[in-house]
Amino acid sequence: MTKGFIEVAVNGLIERMFQKRNGLTNLEIIRTENLRFQYLSQNEEPEPAPKPAGAPKRAKTKPADAQNQPAAANAPAPSASSKPAAAQNQPAAAYAPAPSAAPPAAAPEPDALRDAPLALDDINIKIEKGEFVAILGHNGSGKSTLAKHMNALLQPTGGTIWVSGLDTRIEENVWPVRKTAGMVFQNPDNQLVATVVEEDVAFGPENLGVPPKEIRRRVDAALERVSMYGCRQSAPHMLSGGQKQRVAIAGILAMKPECIVLDEPTAMLDPLGRKEVMDTVTSLNREENITVIHITHFMEEAVLAGRVIVMEDGRIALEGTPREVFSQVERMRALGLDVPQMTELAHYLREKGLHVPQSIISIEEMADALCELR
Ligand SMILES: Nc1ncnc2c1ncn2[C@@H]1O[C@H](COP(=O)(O)OP(=O)(O)OP(=O)(O)O)[C@@H](O)[C@H]1O
Numbered sequence: 001m002t003k004g005f006i007e008v009a010v011n012g013l014i015e016r017m018f019q020k021r022n023g024l025t026n027l028e029i030i031r032t033e034n035l036r037f038q039y040l041s042q043n044e045e046p047e048p049a050p051k052p053a054g055a056p057k058r059a060k061t062k063p064a065d066a067q068n069q070p071a072a073a074n075a076p077a078p079s080a081s082s083k084p085a086a087a088q089n090q091p092a093a094a095y096a097p098a099p100s101a102a103p104p105a106a107a108p109e110p111d112a113l114r115d116a117p118l119a120l121d122d123i124n125i126k127i128e129k130g131e132f133v134a135i136l137g138h139n140g141s142g143k144s145t146l147a148k149h150m151n152a153l154l155q156p157t158g159g160t161i162w163v164s165g166l167d168t169r170i171e172e173n174v175w176p177v178r179k180t181a182g183m184v185f186q187n188p189d190n191q192l193v194a195t196v197v198e199e200d201v202a203f204g205p206e207n208l209g210v211p212p213k214e215i216r217r218r219v220d221a222a223l224e225r226v227s228m229y230g231c232r233q234s235a236p237h238m239l240s241g242g243q244k245q246r247v248a249i250a251g252i253l254a255m256k257p258e259c260i261v262l263d264e265p266t267a268m269l270d271p272l273g274r275k276e277v278m279d280t281v282t283s284l285n286r287e288e289n290i291t292v293i294h295i296t297h298f299m300e301e302a303v304l305a306g307r308v309i310v311m312e313d314g315r316i317a318l319e320g321t322p323r324e325v326f327s328q329v330e331r332m333r334a335l336g337l338d339v340p341q342m343t344e345l346a347h348y349l350r351e352k353g354l355h356v357p358q359s360i361i362s363i364e365e366m367a368d369a370l371c372e373l374r
């Protein structure tokens with residue numbers, strides 16, 4: 001069977017952690033016994049496990065951050081010590097079932113949770129190499145959960161996820177999957193751990209056991225690529241948010257990924273920082289053919305994508321080109337989401353009786369449409 005570059009076929013993953021059970025507070029509830037797993041009978045056999053990539057000479061793990069964003073996303077399963085996660089913010093990997101050589105067998109489902117809603121439900125996505133996909137959805141719709149599955153930080157409990165042909169549930173694949181699909185998280189301060197920019201960028205390739213000369217070459221090239229070479233000797237805390245995010249992207253580029261999964265990378269940035277990051281991401285996609293999966297709450301960023309996926313309650317509510325998705329203004333509103341400003345303006349003008357196309361998504365298109373009215 002031909003597989004997409006990334007293929008997600010799941011139905012029933014980790015349940016939401018709403019219930020207050022066994023005297024646990026919501027913050028403490030990230031525990032296996034509070035998770036519900038559903039299993040589908042799979043007709044397909046998983047791909048045969050490829051040979052594991054060479055084990056690192058020196059495995060390091062970035063510390064889990066304060067927002068439950070496991071920095072380990074970009075460092076494959078560590079064998080050496082890692083800093084403990086903050087007591088109330090265990091990394092996702094802590095509650096994901098541990099991957100094993102074969103896809104895990106079904107676990108019994110606690111009765112009390114049988115009817116709990118699912119974090120991801122009936123998700124079937126095929127993403128081709130070189131695509132730029134934006135994922136939208138209101139808070140809690142499952143965007144980050146989906147992203148973490150693409151990086152093998154979470155393991156599907158029903159269905160399968162293939163990343164570049166690798167079944168993420170197979171332990172030997174975890175390392176190559178994370179090397180193939182690197183993750184950038186929301187908070188730039190939680191992703192940089194070294195005291196010097198270039199050392200931080202070297203972190204990934206070091207973990208991969210890349211020879212020092214090659215690391216030097218990769219670090220320089222990656223920093224050049226994100227226009228941060230001039231700051232290679234700087235301390236990360238001296239950089240702006242946008243610069244930090246670009247250094248985080250350089251850290252992933254240094255591992256030569258085929259795909260970058262960005263989970264709201266611009267959420268904490270000012271407009272200039274957002275532009276810097278989006279310019280970097282779009283050029284990596286267009287010029288280097290790196291597959292981009294970009295989670296965002298900014299509709300103007302989603303317009304840059306080739307495909308938009310809108311999630312609601314762990315399901316895909318809408319999918320299509322930005323134009324197809326955003327022209328459904330009322331539907332987007334019903335999902336609690338905005339549309340790009342120009343689409344909103346077009347909708348308003350149409351309600352007022354002006355004949356402008358509903359499918360407008362950019363300022364240029366609006367300007368053209370208004371000129372044609374005269
Ligand atoms: N560790 C966890 N254990 C169980 N359920 C969780 C866990 N983390 C998140 N969830 C639940 O999974 C659902 C999806 O959460 P997720 O973080 O993927 O949403 P999101 O779309 O990324 O939201 P946001 O826009 O706020 O980042 C939510 O209902 C959330 O409560």
Ligand SMILES: [Mg+2]
Nearest residue numbers: 143144145263
């Ligand atoms: Mg999220």
